[in-house]
Each structure stands twice: as structure tokens, then as C-alpha cells.
Amino acid sequence: MSTFEPIHVVGGGLAGSEAAWQIAEAGVPVILHEMRPIRGTDAHKTDGLAELVCSNSFRSDDPETNAVGLLHQEMRRLGSLIMREGDAHQVPAGGALAVDREGFSDAVTATLQAHPLVSIERGEVSGLPPDSWSSVIVATGPLTSPALAGAIRTLTGEAELAFFDAIAPIVHRESIDMRVAWFQSRYDKAGPGGTGADYINCPLDRDRYEAFVDALLAGDKTSFKPWEGTPYFDGCLPIEVMAERGRETLRHGPMKPFGLTNPNDPDRKPYAVVQLRQDNALGTLFNIVGFQTKLKYGEQTQIFRMIPGLENAEFARLGGLHRNTYLNSPKLLDSTLRLRAMPRLRFAGQITGCEGYVESAAIGLMTGRFAAAERLGRPSPPLPSTTALGALINHITGGHLETIDEGPRSFQPMNVNFGLFPPLERMPKAEDGKRLRGAAKAIAKKRGLTDRARMDLGRWLSGSEIPVAAE
Numbered sequence: 001m002s003t004f005e006p007i008h009v010v011g012g013g014l015a016g017s018e019a020a021w022q023i024a025e026a027g028v029p030v031i032l033h034e035m036r037p038i039r040g041t042d043a044h045k046t047d048g049l050a051e052l053v054c055s056n057s058f059r060s061d062d063p064e065t066n067a068v069g070l071l072h073q074e075m076r077r078l079g080s081l082i083m084r085e086g087d088a089h090q091v092p093a094g095g096a097l098a099v100d101r102e103g104f105s106d107a108v109t110a111t112l113q114a115h116p117l118v119s120i121e122r123g124e125v126s127g128l129p130p131d132s133w134s135s136v137i138v139a140t141g142p143l144t145s146p147a148l149a150g151a152i153r154t155l156t157g158e159a160e161l162a163f164f165d166a167i168a169p170i171v172h173r174e175s176i177d178m179r180v181a182w183f184q185s186r187y188d189k190a191g192p193g194g195t196g197a198d199y200i201n202c203p204l205d206r207d208r209y210e211a212f213v214d215a216l217l218a219g220d221k222t223s224f225k226p227w228e229g230t231p232y233f234d235g236c237l238p239i240e241v242m243a244e245r246g247r248e249t250l251r252h253g254p255m256k257p258f259g260l261t262n263p264n265d266p267d268r269k270p271y272a273v274v275q276l277r278q279d280n281a282l283g284t285l286f287n288i289v290g291f292q293t294k295l296k297y298g299e300q301t302q303i304f305r306m307i308p309g310l311e312n313a314e315f316a317r318l319g320g321l322h323r324n325t326y327l328n329s330p331k332l333l334d335s336t337l338r339l340r341a342m343p344r345l346r347f348a349g350q351i352t353g354c355e356g357y358v359e360s361a362a363i364g365l366m367t368g369r370f371a372a373a374e375r376l377g378r379p380s381p382p383l384p385s386t387t388a389l390g391a392l393i394n395h396i397t398g399g400h401l402e403t404i405d406e407g408p409r410s411f412q413p414m415n416v417n418f419g420l421f422p423p424l425e426r427m428p429k430a431e432d433g434k435r436l437r438g439a440a441k442a443i444a445k446k447r448g449l450t451d452r453a454r455m456d457l458g459r460w461l462s463g464s465e466i467p468v469a470a471e
């Protein structure tokens, strides 16, 4: 029997299951509260833990040149249950890791049920956890039950827990053609924390604007699920809905050309301008301002590349609009994912503002380790932000920039991607010492980032005090 007080984990999805496993493996008892089957969600169909609600894919398994593949590898190195069972229930899917969803969920459930330090309690936690629960991880996901979501919202403040995301696409800064685009804030206004040249501007002439509106109108859109409703709120209309309201609507909304002069062509006034705003503290990612959309992903890539300056844009994230409960984490959570206002509560999974099965499980993994280390009185050295796990936590807890001007808050859910990693200090060169270009350069850069991540995770692990699975 362990002498430690248990840690409570609320929600037995991807994040909660992984967190419970990490805590128990560290030698601390854990009580996992899952409301299914007593109360369901609009997306879950079973009472199994770690149910995959939609696709059965964990995405790319390539740890050399893909950020989510690297995240898989790091999670395996940290003894992840989700990755262990994902690997054990793999089905053929080319370079992706896809799993047999039933076998996977059954195995996660059975493993946790059999663990001597894990108790599973079925039932909804319908308000803030009682004071007697001295350490709690809330991992209730994008479809957190309304009663608990309401209690969290009261605690954090109305504006800090969202029920929908309204995602504008994010572009890798280095893929924007700055021979066409330019840096300038509207009317050169500096604003709080700004310089007067904070936005990247892409100019459209009339023909390009008309073609762009035509493409938006014709583009294939995703529809809302019946239970999602139509969350057009806060001035967050999808751009295609704005275009449907009139051909000039966008030119008077997010694409207005006023207060901007194109230094590449100063005598010609652009007919419309698309603005991109810095999204992360590193300055590697820029979001397209006001471009939340329900266009299908393939359409988005094609249509947004019609914008001058974005012809070769690489997207770190495409746009979307979904039912999704998530916190304004950069403001609310500390670096070990504790709620600043009530540090006995930690958060994990998609509710923290990451996106995706693997990312949710990854944040569950780290939150579980942080909570266990705290219970054991051991230090939890911060993860290097050069690792995929560290980059993701850094984005959630501090790496994201708040908007530099008025408007809805800008923190939106995000998959792991290389734009979240600090840039390499030195760009890799070809074997003959020459500068690399094009695809060769892009691959060498990704390899440089993943090699650095592996080395830095190794160093971190050697100083880490919680036992980890053998590599």
C-alpha cells in the first residue's frame, strides 16, 4: 500500500488515462473519475477509456522530419501508455500510426483497471472538486460536461473559458514572400507592445480580390454537427459567410486596405489587403487576421495561396470553427499546468488549448508527471522548449502572444508543429559546405530540429527524478 494521498484525475479520455498511468507508475495512488456510461458526451459512443471519437489515426510516425512523429518518439521514451497501446494495436496506414480503435481503448482500460495504484470511479464531477482533493488534474476534454464547465468558468472568469474555437490559419513566417508583402501596422499605430510595423500585409488588386471572393463562394465547406449549433459570435464570422453577405463585405472587414502603403509599389493603392499577425513569441508563426473559416482543408490551402505573397505559404494550422471547451491557458496556467488561481487544480488535454489525440495525451503525460513529482516532493525541472513536449507546453503556458490590439482573445488550439520550436542556431549545410536550398534545405532543417530535440530530451531525462521506461 502506498502511503501517499491519492491524486484525482477527472476525465478518462486520452489525456486523463495517460496522466493516471504516469502518476501510478511513479508510485502515487490515483483515482480516475470518468462520467461515461452514467453520463455521455455528444461524440463518445462507448464507456471505454481513451476512446477515439473520430479518426483512428495518430498521424505521422516519422520522428526525423515530422513534429508529431517526434512527439510519438518522446512519449515512448517517457513510458507513455497511450503510445504503448497505440503501437500494440497498429493497423496498416503507410507512414502514419493508425490503430484499431476498440482494441486500443480496451487495452488502455484493462491496463488501468489492473494497476494496483489506480481506482476508477464512474460518475460525473459536476462542480469544482471538493477541497479535500488536494491534487486534481482536470482532463475533461473539448466536451467537458456543462456543470463542470460552468463551475470552471465562474472560477476563471467569463472570457477565459471558451465553448467554441474560431481558428484562423497560421503560416510559417519564412514561407511568406517578403518581396511582395511588407511589415506595417495600420496607420503605423504602435499599440501596446507593438512597434508600428507589427503586421505582414499582402496586397490584392481588384482582379485578384474578385477571383478570391469567387473562390471562397465556390469552395467546399464543412458543416456543423447537429449538436454543435452555429456559433457565429463575437464578430467571428467565417470569411466565406462574410463573402456570401456581399462581394464588398470582406473589403470593409478583415481585408480593408486603409492606413497601409505598400513600399514595394508606393504609387498604387491596393484594392484589398490581407494582414497577418505574429502568433508566437519566437516570431516564427503568423496568423491570418480575421480568417476563421469552415472551408475544407484542401480548399483552404489552394484558396489562401491565391493571396499575393502567400503563393508558397506553408501552414502550421488551417482554419476551423468547432465546439470546443478550452482555457485561455497562457494567462491562467503556470509552467507545470497548475491553475494560478487555485494551484491544487491542474489541467491536461485539449481543454488546455492543444489539439489532437496525441497532443492531448502528451499534455496528460506531462501533467501527470508534474503532479506526481509534487506529491513525492521531487523537483520537476522544466522541459527544454527545443523538445516537442517542451515546445507544446511552452505554447500553452507562455509562448503564445496575446493580441497587440483590441479584438477577441487570440489563443486558439494548435497541433504540435515545427513553428513552435526555437529556430536552429546554425542552418545545416550541404556536405560540400555549400548553402542548401529548396526541399533539401527544408528537410535538413527538420532533421536539425529533431536531432537537437532528441539530444536535449536525453539530457533532461538524465536529470529527471521520476523513473522512466527503458528506451
Ligand SMILES: Cc1cc2nc3c(=O)[nH]c(=O)nc-3n(C[C@H](O)[C@H](O)[C@H](O)COP(=O)(O)OP(=O)(O)OC[C@H]3O[C@@H](n4cnc5c(N)ncnc54)[C@H](O)[C@@H]3O)c2cc1C
Pocket (backbone or CB within 6 Å): 010, 011, 012, 013, 014, 015, 016, 033, 034, 035, 036, 040, 041, 043, 044, 050, 051, 052, 053, 054, 055, 056, 057, 123, 124, 125, 126, 139, 140, 141, 142, 143, 144, 145, 148, 323, 348, 349, 350, 351, 355, 356, 357, 358, 360, 361
Ligand atoms: C467531434 C470531435 C472529433 C474529433 N476528431 C479528432 C480526430 O479525428 N483526430 C484527432 O487527433 N483529434 C480529434 N478531436 C480532438 C481531440 O484530440 C479529441 O477530442 C481528444 O479526445 C481530446 O482528448 P482529451 O483527453 O482532452 O479529451 P477526451 O478524450 O474527450 O476525454 C475527456 C473525458 O472526460 C469525460 N468527462 C467530461 N466531463 C466530465 C465530468 N464532469 N466528470 C467526469 N468525466 C467527464 C468524458 O466523458 C471523456 O471521457 C476531435 C474532437 C471532437 C470534439
